[in-house]
Each structure stands twice: as C-alpha cells, then as structure tokens.
Amino acid sequence: GxxxxxxxxxxxxxxxxxxxxxxxxxxxxxPALRSAARHDPLAETIRDHDGQGTHRHRHRPGGPAAPGGRHCRRTGARRGGGRAVRQVQGESAALRLDTRRITWPRTIDMNDRALRSIIVGLGGLNAGPTREERFVIIPGSEIMAIMALATGLEDLEQRLARIIVGLTPDKQPVRASDLKAQGAMTLLLKDAIxxxxxxxxxxxxxxxxxxxxxxxxxxxxxxxxxxxxxxxxxxxxxxxxxxxxxxxxxxxxxxxxxxxxxxxxxxxxxxxxxxxxxxxxxxxxxxxxxxxxxxxxxxxxxxxxxxxxxxxxxxxxxxxxxxxxxxxxxxxxxxxxxxxxxxxxxxxxxxxxxxxxxxxxxxxxxxxxxRTARFKPLYDEKRPIREKVETIAKEIYGAGGVAFAPAAERALEQLPAMGLAETPVCMAKTQYSFSDDPAKLGAPSGFTLQVRDILPSAGAGFVVALAGDIMTMPGLSKTPAAERIRVHPDGTIEGLF
CATH class of the missing domain: 3.40.50.300 (P-loop containing nucleotide triphosphate hydrolases)
Structure with missing residues (x-):
C-alpha cells in the first residue's frame, strides 16, 4: 500500500x-498495485480494431462535406482526390471542425493575464480564420495530466489520440487522432515520460x-x-x-x-x-x-x-x-x-x-x-456527472448545494455523448478556501458552489468542473517574487526562495 x-x-x-x-x-x-488497474471505458469507445487508439475509417464517395470528396461516417472527415486533408484552415473543412467550437487551448509556462482570452488569425487569409483563443499554463494543460496518468508509451499514445480538439457544427467531437497527431506527440514525449x-x-x-x-x-x-x-x-x-x-x-x-x-x-x-x-x-x-x-x-x-x-x-x-x-x-x-x-x-x-x-x-x-486502512473512493464513477460534482461539493467542501451555470448545464448534456459520462470529476477551485470564494476562510458550510462550466479531458480520462472564478492562466501577485531577485557582484543570486 x-x-x-x-x-x-x-x-x-x-x-x-x-x-x-x-x-x-x-x-x-x-507491492502496492492491485492486480490490474480498472478497465478504462474511454479506451473502449475510442480504440479501433487494431487497438492502437486511432480510427480506421471506411469512406463513401460523394459525402456532403464537399463535391467529389470522401466522407467518414464516424467523424465526418472527408478526403478529396484520395489525399487526406489535415490542416484546420481553408480546405480543412475536411474535418468539419467548427472554428467557433475549438476547445483545445494554446499552452505556455508564463503568468500573463492578457493571454486568458485573445483573438487570433488577424493576418489575412494565410493566417487562418479569425477566432477567439485562450492560453493555459503547462501545469493546467491536458498534456500534463495525460503524462501524469499514462502507464507507458502505448497508453500515452492512446490517451493523446483521445484528446478532443473541438466540435463539428453538429457537436460531434474532433480528436487528435482525426488530425493524425498522436504519433508525433508521442515522439516528442518519449523521453519526458x-x-x-x-x-x-x-x-x-x-x-x-x-x-x-x-x-x-x-x-x-x-x-x-x-x-x-x-x-x-x-x-x-x-x-x-x-x-x-x-x-x-x-x-x-x-x-x-x-x-x-x-x-x-x-x-x-x-x-x-x-x-x-x-x-x-x-x-x-x-x-x-x-x-x-x-x-x-x-x-x-x-x-x-x-x-x-x-x-x-x-x-x-x-x-x-x-x-x-x-x-x-x-x-x-x-x-x-x-x-x-x-x-x-x-x-x-x-x-x-x-x-x-x-x-x-x-x-x-x-x-x-x-494496517487499519480500508481505502475506498468517495463516489462511484458510473454515477451521473451532476451527482458526482454534488457529492464532492457537499462531502468534501461542506457546500449546501451546487448551482450550474448555463454553460455547465449544456456540458452536462453533451459530455455523455462524447463517452465521458462514467469518468471521475476533476474540480478546478481556489486553494484558499473550501468554498469557491477565496475570502471564506476557516471551514465554511452551507454555501452554494457555483460551477460555471465543465470541460472534457478525454485523454486524461476525466471531466474538469470549473468552480467560481478559478483561472487556468494565473496572473502575477501584487508583489511578484521578481521584485526581490538580484545578482550580487560575486554571482550569488538572492531572492529565488
């Protein structure tokens, strides 16, 4: 144990x-490992016949996405002229990825409030479609979570393939496997694992x-x-x-x-x-x-x-x-x-x-x-997402109830269709309080936890519930550590700790 x-x-x-x-x-x-880890339901829903975590599609000619193209029944992807179209701009309509529904953020290891919500694609046609974009820091990225939960290279590649990049106009998920990106990502991470x-x-x-x-x-x-x-x-x-x-x-x-x-x-x-x-x-x-x-x-x-x-x-x-x-x-x-x-x-x-x-x-x-431990998880992951969030809020945080914002309510309807109904819930919440309000110190109880959205993290194998005003791209404090850092003439560094 x-x-x-x-x-x-x-x-x-x-x-x-x-x-x-x-x-x-x-x-x-x-030895502390159980004889076998729990079966991962996500892998079953995404893995194709050869078990490698990528889709093999049968195409039919003349799909609706474009005249003369080939349409994939499983993902809506099409191929024109027998050539896979991989880019998500211009003719990248092959994947039918709705640029308004791209959920995969950019990542940088820097505290920068200005990057929380930005506009990209302002350089004309060759710069891609103009759309809203956001950054997260590396510790908050799904890649970090995948790395932390993967059991080896094969599992790593399968998890990367399951990443949901965005949605089609009819709200079907487009995954990293549809972009054929999981192999290259695995290569980049083969030593990091x-x-x-x-x-x-x-x-x-x-x-x-x-x-x-x-x-x-x-x-x-x-x-x-x-x-x-x-x-x-x-x-x-x-x-x-x-x-x-x-x-x-x-x-x-x-x-x-x-x-x-x-x-x-x-x-x-x-x-x-x-x-x-x-x-x-x-x-x-x-x-x-x-x-x-x-x-x-x-x-x-x-x-x-x-x-x-x-x-x-x-x-x-x-x-x-x-x-x-x-x-x-x-x-x-x-x-x-x-x-x-x-x-x-x-x-x-x-x-x-x-x-x-x-x-x-x-x-x-x-x-x-x-030897008194009788470890057991708090909840059954097969229960509805709403119930799991409420269990954590009431049993661990001391909340009296949970209020789900409209975006969270929509997510509760969409996530089961993505194969994410029976996964654990990862709560994103302030670390300063049991509640979602950092000013409520001590052990507050009876409050209503505000959940503003619930995001898919299919590669990691859970959903992320955003509570209160928690940010995945932090800003610097009023007195950042950088103000106390200096280098002495002899090379000694002061202020790092």
Whole structure:
C-alpha cells in the first residue's frame, strides 16, 4: 500500500507566509498495485480494431462535406482526390471542425493575464480564420495530466489520440487522432515520460515527475514514477497538491482509482501561521502569538482530517514549525487534532534537516504497521456527472448545494455523448478556501458552489468542473517574487526562495 501525504504546504521557518491549505501526503507499502488497474471505458469507445487508439475509417464517395470528396461516417472527415486533408484552415473543412467550437487551448509556462482570452488569425487569409483563443499554463494543460496518468508509451499514445480538439457544427467531437497527431506527440514525449531521479542534501532518493497543479488540475505526480518507486523500496511517499479538498481528493478519486493504488496512510501538513490566518489574523501579524486565533482557525485542519477519513485511510498531522511558533500555540493544535482522534508530530526539517522529520516518519510507520486502512473512493464513477460534482461539493467542501451555470448545464448534456459520462470529476477551485470564494476562510458550510462550466479531458480520462472564478492562466501577485531577485557582484543570486 501507499503511505499517504499530499499537497504543497507552507514552508517552515521565517522566510515565508503560510498558505491557506493543508497538503496531504500518501504513503504506501510495496507491492502496492492491485492486480490490474480498472478497465478504462474511454479506451473502449475510442480504440479501433487494431487497438492502437486511432480510427480506421471506411469512406463513401460523394459525402456532403464537399463535391467529389470522401466522407467518414464516424467523424465526418472527408478526403478529396484520395489525399487526406489535415490542416484546420481553408480546405480543412475536411474535418468539419467548427472554428467557433475549438476547445483545445494554446499552452505556455508564463503568468500573463492578457493571454486568458485573445483573438487570433488577424493576418489575412494565410493566417487562418479569425477566432477567439485562450492560453493555459503547462501545469493546467491536458498534456500534463495525460503524462501524469499514462502507464507507458502505448497508453500515452492512446490517451493523446483521445484528446478532443473541438466540435463539428453538429457537436460531434474532433480528436487528435482525426488530425493524425498522436504519433508525433508521442515522439516528442518519449523521453519526458521517464521519471527524474534526484536526491536530497542528505542523499535520500526521490522521483520528480510531472506537475499538474492541485487547484486547476489533478495535482499528482506521475503513475509511472509512483509504480517505479514501489518496485524499488518498502515505503513510498507521494505528494498531492494543496489540501485534502483538492489534491488529496483527486489523488484518491482519480489517480488511485485509475492506477490501482492502495494508500495506507495520510499525512496532513499544517502550520500554526495558516491556522491563525484562518482564525482571522492578518498576514503582517502572523508572527505574533495568538492562541485563540489558532483555536478558531483549527476548524480548517479538523475538516481536512475528516475529509481524509472519508476515504478510510488513517491520518497523522505533521506540523511544520516556524521559529515564531510558541509552545502554547503548538499545544492548542495538538488539543484540536486530538479531538478528531489524530496525533500531531512536529516537522522541523527546515531547521534540523532529516533529523527534524524523524518523529513524523516514525508516526507514519506506526500507522502502516497498524494496517487499519480500508481505502475506498468517495463516489462511484458510473454515477451521473451532476451527482458526482454534488457529492464532492457537499462531502468534501461542506457546500449546501451546487448551482450550474448555463454553460455547465449544456456540458452536462453533451459530455455523455462524447463517452465521458462514467469518468471521475476533476474540480478546478481556489486553494484558499473550501468554498469557491477565496475570502471564506476557516471551514465554511452551507454555501452554494457555483460551477460555471465543465470541460472534457478525454485523454486524461476525466471531466474538469470549473468552480467560481478559478483561472487556468494565473496572473502575477501584487508583489511578484521578481521584485526581490538580484545578482550580487560575486554571482550569488538572492531572492529565488
């Protein structure tokens, strides 16, 4: 089984301000894989007779798309003069791709608000059709999710082939396989699919591979890296982005479900500073002792603990200690977590290195030796998409209900026809709150979660529900890190961390 921890947590020490989320890590013993991963229904609907994930079409002459062309009954693609037309402009009407319904975004690894919504194709006929376009950052792209979930090159190519590029005028999906693009994409990624082996300053081995963000994507490292780690050592720790409402839920409901992983323990990483912020303290006052604020904010970490328990996995809290934390504040956290039947161990790695993490490691081993995990996903993926979104919102976020905007309602009607009815749901939501409003700190409940749209991610094997104002192309903060970066005359760099 996996030993479980997950999420990006606030750094301990005086250099940072705690983020408003609780990372959860997962631990599992090897061998941790089930005998076989769950059958992927998407592959069955897309894979052709030779099982390679690409379509073989029989064409009939004189299709309606163009006089004398050949029309494909399955995708609406046509070929004129016996030659496949591949480009999506001019004569690319071969695919009948509606330029108003292109869903595949461009991707760049840069924070740029101006790229969230743009117009392309303004250079005349040779520049392609004029249309609306958008960018996403690499951690939020479907390619990143596919890389993280693929089990090997063959699976990678099949997933790439399933990517939905856009729709035809009659709302039929046009896929990467229709563009014959999956082979070239696989070639570009053939080395990238191999995990990166690194080591800590003390020689501890670690795989760093793939980085889908936990707020806008599924927030987990690659299946390949996790499976490889399980063959090499007795206990594997893996991280899921942000808190138990985001990366943890997606780790359990998406990654573990698809890869056949069996997590045996979870570590919720917390800080006194973040608890005080959830208790109403302003950022510039987080260094001052305030036990009452810690108690008020503890409702947040207590809900994260409850969320992990809903997956039938035992949990321990690792408290990243800052040098400004007082003993009274630490004791308040212990008392609050004890009320949930969970222990707290101090994590002082920032100050003491590996020695500062021994207590947490021993607590995890104790959980593993207890063998009390009975892991189960939160929902049945075969249930309707609407029901799955509502289950996550009510059980994990504490919402009283879900409101679906018109675009989301249309998606609920269209996605089943694309073969995406019986897939997990990947929620895209702010990491600062259990709700879709980053200003609602603590543990809000009874609110209505606003879902503005639901996007297909057929290659990854899930649908993405966009909640609130979450953006897949972030902008810079009011005080970007770049303002603190400088190079000293001797070449020393300051301000990167």
């Amino acid at each position: 996996l030993r479980a921890r997950g999420g990006r947590g606030a750094r301990a020490g005086p250099r940072g301000v705690a983020r408003q989320h609780w990372p959860v890590h997962y631990a599992q013993r090897a 191999n995990p990166n082996l690194v080591q800590t300053l003390e020689g501890g081995p670690a795989f760093i591979h793939c980085g889908p963000f936990g707020n806008i994507a599924h927030g987990c490292n690659s299946v390949v890296a996790t499976r490889l780690a399980l063959t090499l050592c007795d206990v594997v720790l893996t991280e899921a982005g942000f808190g138990a409402d985001l990366g943890a839920e997606k780790f359990f409901d998406i990654k573990c479900r698809m890869a056949g992983l069996n997590p045996e323990a979870a570590i919720v990483v917390a800080t006194v500073r973040a608890l005080k912020m959830h208790g109403g303290v302003k950022k510039d006052a987080l260094g001052k002792s305030d036990v009452d604020a810690v108690r008020r904010g503890a409702a947040n970490v207590r809900r994260h603990i409850k969320n992990v328990k809903k997956f039938a996995v035992p949990v321990v809290v690792a408290l990243n200690r800052f040098i400004t934390d007082t003993e009274a504040e630490l004791e308040a956290v212990r008392a609050e977590c004890a009320a949930e039947g969970v222990g707290v161990e101090l994590c002082e790695v920032w100050e003491k290195g590996g020695e500062g993490g021994v207590a947490v490691a021993e607590a995890v081993l104790k959980l593993l030796d207890g």
